[in-house]
Structures are given as C-alpha cells and as structure tokens.
Amino acid sequence: MNQTPKVVTFGEIMLRLSAPGFSRFVQTQQFNATYGGGDANVAISLAVMGIPAAHVTRFPDHEIGYAATQLLKKYDVDTSHILYGGNRIGLYYLETGAIVRPSKVIYDRADSSFAQIEPGMFDWDNIFDDATWFHFTGITPAISAGAVDVCFEALEVAKAKGLTISIDVNYRKNLWQFDRTPQKVMSKIVDYADIIFASKSDMKELFALEAPTFEDDKFPFIAKLALEKYPTLQKIINSKRDSTSASDNSISGTAIDRENLYNSRKYKLMPIVDRIGGGDAFCAGYIYGEIVYKDTQTALDFAVAASALKHTIEGDANLATVQEIETVMRGDISGKLSR
Numbered sequence: 001m002n003q004t005p006k007v008v009t010f011g012e013i014m015l016r017l018s019a020p021g022f023s024r025f026v027q028t029q030q031f032n033a034t035y036g037g038g039d040a041n042v043a044i045s046l047a048v049m050g051i052p053a054a055h056v057t058r059f060p061d062h063e064i065g066y067a068a069t070q071l072l073k074k075y076d077v078d079t080s081h082i083l084y085g086g087n088r089i090g091l092y093y094l095e096t097g098a099i100v101r102p103s104k105v106i107y108d109r110a111d112s113s114f115a116q117i118e119p120g121m122f123d124w125d126n127i128f129d130d131a132t133w134f135h136f137t138g139i140t141p142a143i144s145a146g147a148v149d150v151c152f153e154a155l156e157v158a159k160a161k162g163l164t165i166s167i168d169v170n171y172r173k174n175l176w177q178f179d180r181t182p183q184k185v186m187s188k189i190v191d192y193a194d195i196i197f198a199s200k201s202d203m204k205e206l207f208a209l210e211a212p213t214f215e216d217d218k219f220p221f222i223a224k225l226a227l228e229k230y231p232t233l234q235k236i237i238n239s240k241r242d243s244t245s246a247s248d249n250s251i252s253g254t255a256i257d258r259e260n261l262y263n264s265r266k267y268k269l270m271p272i273v274d275r276i277g278g279g280d281a282f283c284a285g286y287i288y289g290e291i292v293y294k295d296t297q298t299a300l301d302f303a304v305a306a307s308a309l310k311h312t313i314e315g316d317a318n319l320a321t322v323q324e325i326e327t328v329m330r331g332d333i334s335g336k337l338s339r
Helices: 038-048 063-074 145-160 182-190 200-207 218-229 278-292 296-310 322-329
Strands: 007-010 014-018 032-036 053-056 091-095 104-108 133-137 164-168 195-197 235-245 248-256 261-263
Touching: 007 038, 007 145, 032 038, 032 063, 038 053, 038 063, 038 133, 038 278, 133 145, 133 278, 145 164, 145 182, 164 278, 182 200, 195 278, 200 218, 218 235, 218 248, 235 278, 235 296, 248 278, 248 296, 261 296, 278 296, 296 322
Parallel strands: 007 053, 007 133, 014 091, 133 164, 164 195, 195 235
Antiparallel strands: 014 032, 091 104, 235 248, 248 261
C-alpha cells in the first residue's frame, strides 16, 4: 500500500466509557474503554478499506494520549501530524439501549487538549503534501473558538493546494458554548466545500433553507437551494435513518449534484449492535466510492451498505472490509457463516 496519506481528517478523539452489555449507568460497576471521534472514525474506516489516511488532532502528553494514538496506528492511520499538550482527553459515557429504551450519551469534554488548539500549531502545508482529500465534521469547529480558527486555517491551505474538501455538517446545537455564531461559522465553512453530508434539519437550522410545506420529499428541494446558495458546492449527500418502531429501523441514502438526483436501496437494521459511528461509516464509504469507483450512484450505494454493516460492529469505527461491503451492496444480506 502507498504509505503517503491521500485523505486527511481533522478532529477530536475522545475516550469512550461504555456500560457493559445493556447495563444502565446506575447498575454498572465497570466501564469498557475505547476511543472514538467522528473524523477519526472516517480515517480508520478508510484505512481498513485500503485508502491511505492521516488523522490530525491533539492529545494530552501522557499515557492516555499515547494509548489513543496506538488505536489509530493499529489500523494503519498516519499519526505523524498529531500534537501533544494540555492535560486531558475528552470523555463520553455510553449506555446502550434495547427494544423501546434508547441509548444515552453523557459528554465530559470541556478544556480538553483539543479544545485548546490555536492557529499556528499545525503545519498544514506539510500535512497536505501528497494528500488529495480533506474531511472533517461540524463537531470540530463547535468545540472552541480556537478550533474554529484552525479549521479556517486548514481550509485555506487545502483549497490552495486543490484538495477535494468534504464536510459532514453534523450540527450539534448544544456544543456551541462560546462566542461564535454556528450559522455564520458553518456557512463560511461550506463556502470552501466541494461535498457536504447534511440532513434537512442541518440545512434548515444552519443555512436558513426550508422547503414549502407542500413538498412531499423536502431534502431534494432544500439541497437544490443549497447548491444555488453555495456556488463552489458540487454535491450534497444525505443518509436517512428511519425508526418507526423498536423493531423497524432502516437506512438509505440520497445524493444530489447540479444535474441529478440519486437514491439508494433501503436496508433493514435489526438487530442493532451499535448505532454510534453509522454516519461516519457512511461518509467514509462515500469518500471511498468517489475515489475508487468515480461514480456517484455506486459511491452512494457503497456508503449505505457500509453504514448498514457498521450497525453490526461494536465500537465507534466501521471495521468492515471492501469485500464485505461489496457483498452487501450486491444484495447478499443473508449473514451466512463464512468458511
């Protein structure tokens, strides 16, 4: 494999502490520890699928930071641009739901090493050498004012170097706890993007785009408005997860460019092993598809199949291989024992 990173991701990685099995927080006397973050999940998934990937972040300069780095190295993600400093890694606690009881997440990420990043810390010109793609989520700038500034610093260099830029909007209103307006920040970030992954609610809340009430399928209408508003934007991708009941969960996808609308098949998601990271698996699958298949419909189909498989895998990142994803994409969802 070419060891030069071709896809660069940027964002915080947190320590995930999960109550074992389906235990509630008030029941458990121990937690299972792993690491995860939306942007890093994309890098790990791409590396597993054979796409060279590098992740850029900042960890505390102690054993927990080194352990998180080792997780990335385990899956052959380039960690050479990670910085170390600050005192703590962000945490989140997970209680896995079952049947009609939803899962719960509690965050503890204030004053993390990543939240304290500032412009000038990262050598983006060096980081983007030989890279072709830059990806991060809307969670990254939501962490701190310094993270906002560093995102724009990176975007300027990535754009100048001609990288494809993709943003998973992933708007989390409660994360924006500092003096920056998320609508203004994210609107300016999308000005740099070639591709965004976004939902109806993302575009409504952040970009003030809303379809008329008589629209049956509002996403295509709103996406067309977004393409008109942002002239450099080429494609808008959406993964749609339906949950009409505890026993009826499914996922499908839609892609829109300046000429066409693409739809994927729908996959049933039962039983669900771990929901977390399903959207990141979708993003990684789509990026893989654009790079390898160079066809929007095939990339979308691959992305949805990848996300469906992620729901069967415990942990934050999708560890499904290309062969496994392509098998599902071809319609083989039997789950028969592989010998």
